[in-house]
Amino acid sequence: MHIVVVGLSHKTAPVEIREKLSFPSQTIGEPLNRLCTSYEINEGVIVSTCNRVEIFAVTRDAEKGLWHVKKFLSDYHNIPLEQLDEHLYSHTSEDAVKHLFRVCAGLDSMVLGEPQILGQAKDAYGYALQHKTAGVIMNKLFHKSFSVAKRIRTETKIGSNAVSISYAAVELAKKIFNSLTDKSVMLIGAGEMAELAAKHLLSSGVQEIIVANRTYEKAVEMARCFKGTPIMFREFTHYLKKVDIIIVSTAAPKYIIHPEQIEEVIKERKNRSMFFIDISVPRNVDPLINNIDNIYLYNVDDLQGVVAANLKERAKEAKEAENIINEEIDNFYRWVKSLDVVPTIVALKKKLEDIRKGEMEKALSMVNGLQEKDIQAIDAMTRAIINKIIHDPVTHLKKEANKVEGDFYIEAARRLFDLNEESLKGEEKLVEKK
Amino acid sequence: MNILLFYITVIAYLLATLISIAYLISHNEKVIRVANHTILTGFIFHTLTIGSRWFEASRAPFANLHEVLSLFSWMVVAIYLLIRLRYRLAVLCAFVAPFALLLLITASFLPKEIIPLAPSLMSYWLTIHVGLAFLGNAFFAMTFLFGIMYLIQEHYLKSKKVGGLYFLLPSLDILDDLSYKCLTFGFPLLTMAIFTGAIWAEYVWGSYWSWEPRQTWSLITWFLYAALLHGRLTIGWRGRKAAMYAIISFLILISSFVIIKLFSWGAHAVFK
Numbered sequence: 061m062h063i064v065v066v067g068l069s070h071k072t073a074p075v076e077i078r079e080k081l082s083f084p085s086q087t088i089g090e091p092l093n094r095l096c097t098s099y100e101i102n103e104g105v106i107v108s109t110c111n112r113v114e115i116f117a118v119t120r121d122a123e124k125g126l127w128h129v130k131k132f133l134s135d136y137h138n139i140p141l142e143q144l145d146e147h148l149y150s151h152t153s154e155d156a157v158k159h160l161f162r163v164c165a166g167l168d169s170m171v172l173g174e175p176q177i178l179g180q181a182k183d184a185y186g187y188a189l190q191h192k193t194a195g196v197i198m199n200k201l202f203h204k205s206f207s208v209a210k211r212i213r214t215e216t217k218i219g220s221n222a223v224s225i226s227y228a229a230v231e232l233a234k235k236i237f238n239s240l241t242d243k244s245v246m247l248i249g250a251g252e253m254a255e256l257a258a259k260h261l262l263s264s265g266v267q268e269i270i271v272a273n274r275t276y277e278k279a280v281e282m283a284r285c286f287k288g289t290p291i292m293f294r295e296f297t298h299y300l301k302k303v304d305i306i307i308v309s310t311a312a313p314k315y316i317i318h319p320e321q322i323e324e325v326i327k328e329r330k331n332r333s334m335f336f337i338d339i340s341v342p343r344n345v346d347p348l349i350n351n352i353d354n355i356y357l358y359n360v361d362d363l364q365g366v367v368a369a370n371l372k373e374r375a376k377e378a379k380e381a382e383n384i385i386n387e388e389i390d391n392f393y394r395w396v397k398s399l400d401v402v403p404t405i406v407a408l409k410k411k412l413e414d415i416r417k418g419e420m421e422k423a424l425s426m427v428n429g430l431q432e433k434d435i436q437a438i439d440a441m442t443r444a445i446i447n448k449i450i451h452d453p454v455t456h457l458k459k460e461a462n463k464v465e466g467d468f469y470i471e472a473a474r475r476l477f478d479l480n481e482e483s484l485k486g487e488e489k490l491v492e493k494k
Numbered sequence: 495m496n497i498l499l500f501y502i503t504v505i506a507y508l509l510a511t512l513i514s515i516a517y518l519i520s521h522n523e524k525v526i527r528v529a530n531h532t533i534l535t536g537f538i539f540h541t542l543t544i545g546s547r548w549f550e551a552s553r554a555p556f557a558n559l560h561e562v563l564s565l566f567s568w569m570v571v572a573i574y575l576l577i578r579l580r581y582r583l584a585v586l587c588a589f590v591a592p593f594a595l596l597l598l599i600t601a602s603f604l605p606k607e608i609i610p611l612a613p614s615l616m617s618y619w620l621t622i623h624v625g626l627a628f629l630g631n632a633f634f635a636m637t638f639l640f641g642i643m644y645l646i647q648e649h650y651l652k653s654k655k656v657g658g659l660y661f662l663l664p665s666l667d668i669l670d671d672l673s674y675k676c677l678t679f680g681f682p683l684l685t686m687a688i689f690t691g692a693i694w695a696e697y698v699w700g701s702y703w704s705w706e707p708r709q710t711w712s713l714i715t716w717f718l719y720a721a722l723l724h725g726r727l728t729i730g731w732r733g734r735k736a737a738m739y740a741i742i743s744f745l746i747l748i749s750s751f752v753i754i755k756l757f758s759w760g761a762h763a764v765f766k
Contacts, residue, residue: 215523380522
């Protein structure tokens with residue numbers, strides 16, 4: 061039993077290849093079933109997003125399994141394997157598990173630590189469940205990777221620093237102001253990014269929003285959708301002293317906010333901080349106002365710089381995340397190993413039970429005059445003997461299976477009791493069905 | 495006994511400082527948690543140090559320079575721990591630990607023998623006066639530390655080059671607010687220290703106020719902080735200006751203290 065993965069991602073393949081190899085979610089049942097018809101492959105999950113296609117499978121043999129998955133990928137999409145091979149990566153056992161953990165945690169994503177991939181992985185696993193191609197191992201593996209991703213999210217700050225401009229503005233506001241709930245925002249002009257920033261600010265607790273626009277109707281309309289107050293454009297200067305965060309995004313070709321004006325405003329505000337976000341190009345806010353105490357001005361380039369710094373900070377957190385992953389892989393493999401010991405124990409019990417039954421029959425055929433009650437007593441006695449003999453070896457096998465040398469114990473038990481491969485395979489099926 | 499405990503405290507604060515530095519580099523929350531536990535352990539030993547010295551001297555260990563520096567350091571850490579009860583501000587440890595350590599290291603170079611006090615000075619006024627004075631100073635030390643943190647964070651935000659400590663420090667508003675709160679605690683304590691000092695002076699030397707250097711400087715300090723408090727309350731001083739002012743005031747306070755002690759001027763010289 062081996063866990064393998066074959067896949068390609070934005071790191072190994074251009075979009076032209078990725079789109080050819082993707083599996084649309086509407087029709088994912090068919091490829092899932094086809095993947096698992098192979099004798100070599102017991103279970104399969106296909107994760108297909110715009111940035112990656114990954115096939116996770118449980119196979120009888122690692123090498124053969126990998127080959128089968130690759131073959132499936134090339135056959136299904138009618139692309140010769142030679143063309144495909146340079147874009148594919150493949151991992152087996154621990155490496156495959158590690159790969160899934162990293163993918164789910166967003167460590168392999170284009171934007172480090174982004175959370176969408178976790179949802180996509182959950183969907184992919186859901187499809188496999190629905191089409192019954194995920195069994196014991198995949199269940200455990202995917203559930204484990206979801207909980208690892210969750211743990212990484214709570215224990216590291218991998219997802220905490222904004223990687224979009226509009227959200228970076230909100231985070232800056234939080235580094236200036238203690239809490240945003242008692243702060244007010246003024247939106248001057250319109251524009252996708254400005255509106256997005258306003259929306260993020262509102263969802264971070266800002267209660268009051270004032271909207272100014274050259275077209276008053278536009279201001280009214282936008283104010284309605286933010287539950288804010290519309291004002292006439294020329295009035296915005298009167299409102300400056302009342303608001304803490306100002307988002308400017310107009311088409312004006314020159315500065316509409318000047319240092320002299322702001323010096324007055326900040327005096328009236330008794331130096332309570334103000335945060336200007338100038339999203340307009342050409343800029344609408346004179347950059348000199350940043351030199352005034354308690355005034356903070358960020359334009360698009362500045363915000364871009366913050367995003368770049370945040371990504372660097374995420375990379376730092378990623379190292380911590382890798383440590384968590386390594387720890388969790390050990391946990392997961394302890395479970396995988398214990399699974400190996402179960403069929404061995406089942407086979408051992410079955411062998412002894414077969415011997416007991418055979419010997420009972422032989423004995424009973426030779427002895428006459430026994431009553432039903434006597435037969436029952438003998439039956440119970442032989443059973444008890446077997447259970448007592450088997451009790452200690454089974455306990456030790458279970459205990460040792462979790463240790464490094466566990467394989468040796470299982471191997472020894474197999475040889476000593478001559479439990480051949482055939483009997484094991486039969487039992488493995490049995491375990492899977494459970 | 496108190497000397498041994500003293501050195502254990504120094505080692506604990508040293509460790510807390512080093513671990514805090516590791517946090518500033520790694521940004522790992524687990525690391526700062528360890529630093530916090532270390533400084534707490536140090537504080538327990540510090541309390542035992544002062545307690546055992548109190549017992550061994552049979553008086554409050556608030557007399558010579560070694561003793562008051564140790565007391566000062568203890569109060570700074572105590573205030574830090576109180577702040578931590580209310581605020582999620584683990585990074586503060588990285589500023590308090592080196593500060594407390596610096597005070598203790600200075601104290602460690604000073605004569606540590608327990609000196610007998612003149613019976614005239616053996617009064618509960620000693621405990622009250624010195625206790626109030628250093629509790630006030632400890633609050634001013636916190637406004638100083640918050641001022642430094644404010645200036646660092648403000649520098650990041652103004653220069654628009656976020657990174658490093660920017661991610662660890664809290665918002666400017668919180669830093670400004672805490673700095674102000676510490677000022678409002680420190681100022682009345684300093685006022686009371688000056689009053690109790692005057693009463694004690696009358697009791698020992700027969701004069702409330704003799705314009706000796708310590709008294710004069712404490713009055714100057716009082717005016718400095720009164721001006722800061724006034725500026726904050728009425729003119730709307732805040733942010734960078736208030737932070738700079740708090741830092742400079744504290745530097746004046748500490749240097750006047752050290753200079754007077756070094757040259758042992760005036761009536762307070764009896765404690766040398």
